[in-house]
Amino acid sequence: MKLHKLEGYIQSIYLVEYEHGLLLLDGCTRADIGMLKHFIVGQLHRPFTDLKLVVVTHMHPDHAGAAAKLRQLSGCRVAAANVPGQWYSGVDGKLMHLTDILLAKWVAKRMRKPRRNLWYTCTLTPDMKLNDGDSLPGFSEWQALFTQGHTDRDLSLYHQPSHTVYVADLMVKVKGRYIPPFPVFYPNRYRHSLKKIMAMAPSSLILAHGGEVYPSPEDYQYLLSRAPSVPMTHWRSVKSKLRKALRRAA
Numbered sequence: 186m187k188l189h190k191l192e193g194y195i196q197s198i199y200l201v202e203y204e205h206g207l208l209l210l211d212g213c214t215r216a217d218i219g220m221l222k223h224f225i226v227g228q229l230h231r232p233f234t235d236l237k238l239v240v241v242t243h244m245h246p247d248h249a250g251a252a253a254k255l256r257q258l259s260g261c262r263v264a265a266a267n268v269p270g271q272w273y274s275g276v277d278g279k280l281m282h283l284t285d286i287l288l289a290k291w292v293a294k295r296m297r298k299p300r301r302n303l304w305y306t307c308t309l310t311p312d313m314k315l316n317d318g319d320s321l322p323g324f325s326e327w328q329a330l331f332t333q334g335h336t337d338r339d340l341s342l343y344h345q346p347s348h349t350v351y352v353a354d355l356m357v358k359v360k361g362r363y364i365p366p367f368p369v370f371y372p373n374r375y376r377h378s379l380k381k382i383m384a385m386a387p388s389s390l391i392l393a394h395g396g397e398v399y400p401s402p403e404d405y406q407y408l409l410s411r412a413p414s415v416p417m418t419h420w421r422s423v424k425s426k427l428r429k430a431l432r433r434a435a
Contacts, residue, residue: 186326186346191224193217194301195292196247196393199351201324202229206237208324210342210351211393212252212263214289216301221251222258233259237323241265241309242340242353244272246289248393250305256312264321266331267314268338273307282307284419315340332382334375335366341382350382351391356408358395363408369417376412379405 191198194216201208207225222233236259241249243266252263273282286303293301313322315329321342332341335354342351354366355378369375382390383405391397400408 209239212241212249214247214250236261243336262312264313265311266338267316332378334371348388350387372413
């Protein structure tokens with residue numbers, strides 16, 4: 186097994202190489218498709234159809250944005266958490282989808298990345314739905330873990346031989362510190378997910394934003410201390426800023 190780390194448009198991409206096929210640990214952004222194909226065909230010297238499985242850990246633009254197109258281009262299967270419904274459902278969901286794409290564009294601008302089309306469908310029809318503890322089809326060394334909180338369907342991916350966990354957006358590293366992501370829709374689930382990973386005592390964690398890291402017990406405790414006790418969402422953030430603006434104007 187070889188784990189290739191690629192620098193994606195606004196996130197790290199992790200492509201796992203086996204002789205029998207390739208596993209993509211997350212669904213990337215739409216802007217990453219060309220680079221990923223070039224790496225597989227041009228550097229690994231493998232046909233693009235060797236991409237066998239893409240796991241979507243959650244529905245944000247840098248984790249789900251390329252999944253449907255990759256399936257169309259390579260014939261791969263797409264896996265996601267066995268959670269009912271669609272994350273971006275209803276009118277509010279459509280607005281949140283647009284907001285998340287705009288946030289991704291803002292992040293890209295801050296990273297001085299060229300403008301790219303990040304549009305992707307707000308719904309996902311996976312070929313397989315994963316339950317907590319399921320092995321990934323065709324890649325039995327890897328196990329799906331429910332680590333919800335950031336959204337209602339977050340997955341982490343545990344590589345059992347190396348005792349390493351890809352935790353996607355369970356945490357981010359900023360200025361040497363591990364902090365919760367934004368948003369956190371389900372704070373109680375989020376704390377439970379953190380404690381679940383802590384109890385596993387993995388040898389390392391792989392972050393979508395931060396690479397492979399080795400948090401200490403103190404790092405985990407700091408992260409838990411920063412975990413929100415109420416939902417930390419787009420709308421709450423807007424309301425908080427409006428309240429502050431009104432106070433200043435009063």
